[in-house]
Amino acid sequence: ATQHSYSIATIGADGIGPEVVDASVQVLKKLVELNGSFNLSFTNFDWSSDTYKKTGKYIPDGGLDELKKHDAILFGAVGAPVPDHISLWGLRLAICQPFQQYANVRPTKIFRGTSPPLRNAEHGDLDWVIVRENSEGEYAGQGGRSHQGQPWEVATEVAIFTRHSVERLIRFAFETAQKRPRKLLTVVTKSNAQRNGMVLWDEVAVQVAQDFPDVKWDKMLVDAMTCRMVLDPKSLDTIVATNLHADILSDLAAALAGSIGIAPTSNLDPTRQNPSMFEPIHGSAFDITGKGVANPVATFWTAAEMLTWVGEEEAATVLMDAVEAVTERGIATRDLGGSAGTKEVTEAVCQELEKVY
Ligand code: NAI
Ligand code: MG
Numbered sequence: 101a102t103q104h105s106y107s108i109a110t111i112g113a114d115g116i117g118p119e120v121v122d123a124s125v126q127v128l129k130k131l132v133e134l135n136g137s138f139n140l141s142f143t144n145f146d147w148s149s150d151t152y153k154k155t156g157k158y159i160p161d162g163g164l165d166e167l168k169k170h171d172a173i174l175f176g177a178v179g180a181p182v183p184d185h186i187s188l189w190g191l192r193l194a195i196c197q198p199f200q201q202y203a204n205v206r207p208t209k210i211f212r213g214t215s216p217p218l219r220n221a222e223h224g225d226l227d228w229v230i231v232r233e234n235s236e237g238e239y240a241g242q243g244g245r246s247h248q249g250q251p252w253e254v255a256t257e258v259a260i261f262t263r264h265s266v267e268r269l270i271r272f273a274f275e276t277a278q279k280r281p282r283k284l285l286t287v288v289t290k291s292n293a294q295r296n297g298m299v300l301w302d303e304v305a306v307q308v309a310q311d312f313p314d315v316k317w318d319k320m321l322v323d324a325m326t327c328r329m330v331l332d333p334k335s336l337d338t339i340v341a342t343n344l345h346a347d348i349l350s351d352l353a354a355a356l357a358g359s360i361g362i363a364p365t366s367n368l369d370p371t372r373q374n375p376s377m378f379e380p381i382h383g384s385a386f387d388i389t390g391k392g393v394a395n396p397v398a399t400f401w402t403a404a405e406m407l408t409w410v411g412e413e414e415a416a417t418v419l420m421d422a423v424e425a426v427t428e429r430g431i432a433t434r435d436l437g438g439s440a441g442t443k444e445v446t447e448a449v450c451q452e453l454e455k456v457y
Contacts, residue, residue, distance in 0.1 A: 105139040109170040115384025116394035117176020123396035134457035158190040175379035199374035201367035204232035208353040213428035226333040232346030261297035273340035288341035361395030364402035378406040395433040422452035
């Protein structure tokens with residue numbers, strides 16, 4: 101039998117990024133060794149804010165072409181001490197935008213054995229996938245500043261919405277909802293106040309919905325949506341929103357479910373012309389860098405999402421079951437109320453994998 105082999109580019113970048121990416125590579129290597137039906141090779145790219153400080157660039161000349169040779173990218177986090185708008189645009193968006201990773205997929209759930217901040221909610225009550233538009237909105241880079249430093253200074257951040265991008269993203273969201281058991285989609289906008297771009301979203305949703313008669317869907321304004329997430333989490337399943345709105349809603353989702361230390365995100369090019377990029381939703385967490393206490397679970401889940409995307413869904417399920425078996429045993433980092441370190445959680449997941457095979 102031919103053995104599938106996938107080449108994975110790893111970019112740990114800043115802060116706890118390299119710590120959680122290293123832990124995930126360790127777990128993935130263990131999984132491959134035990135499973136034996138596919139192979140992964142890893143190439144590390146040391147692009148970070150340190151590189152930027154030394155060379156003035158996050159990505160060296162020709163770097164994107166190198167990256168493009170890989171099947172997927174496993175990313176850590178970028179940010180500080182370089183100013184955030186420079187680090188974000190210099191590395192993360194510098195990959196997402198040229199690679200047309202227009203769908204940002206952010207699942208959230210309550211892990212077995214954890215007690216979430218959302219009172220009265222338990223495992224199974226909150227199981228969402230947020231689909232975030234990842235190429236335009238307020239993050240398209242349109243706008244400018246004039247008269248800098250003057251009392252009459254002006255700055256604009258223009259939100260861009262094109263029918264092309266809105267349509268492909270809403271279609272992707274309907275497909276995502278269709279693949280899940282509940283076939284339930286909530287389209288989030290703010291079409292009462294933002295009367296141009298958001299009204300376009302509403303109209304496109306109505307049109308695309310006609311191609312998905314088996315998906316139930318409803319609409320929410322983003323402010324009311326925050327209330328519904330807290331008060332009625334069971335009423336939601338798949339959620340689609342703009343770049344800015346979904347950025348905020350997905351952090352709220354992660355916090356409601358347990359911790360920002362457990363949630364993954366996939367930056368997908370659904371056309372598969374470019375590699376997709378997988379990362380935890382948290383940042384570089386400088387307050388805990390180097391202390392060995394970063395929760396690696398978000399990046400383990402990220403790695404599982406990556407396996408599913410390249411076509412190794414079974415191995416992804418095994419990995420997630422191992423991670424939940426560990427949380428269920430109460431082996432958790434401080435952000436989840438436990439006392440374990442990154443290394444203990446990583447080793448416990450490897451042990452669980454050994455039990456499976
Ligand atoms: P953050 O996510 O880095 O940290 C927020 C809080 O959550 C901190 O108290 C941190 O210790 C905790 N935390 C985060 N991840 C954790 C983990 N795996 N285990 C345990 N605790 C964890 O967000 P913050 O502080 O707003 O940003 C720090 C830097 O990261 C900034 O420069 C920001 O721009 C950058 N950032 C980068 C992102 C990316 O690369 N995609 C995403 C979010 C922030
Ligand atoms: Mg965010």
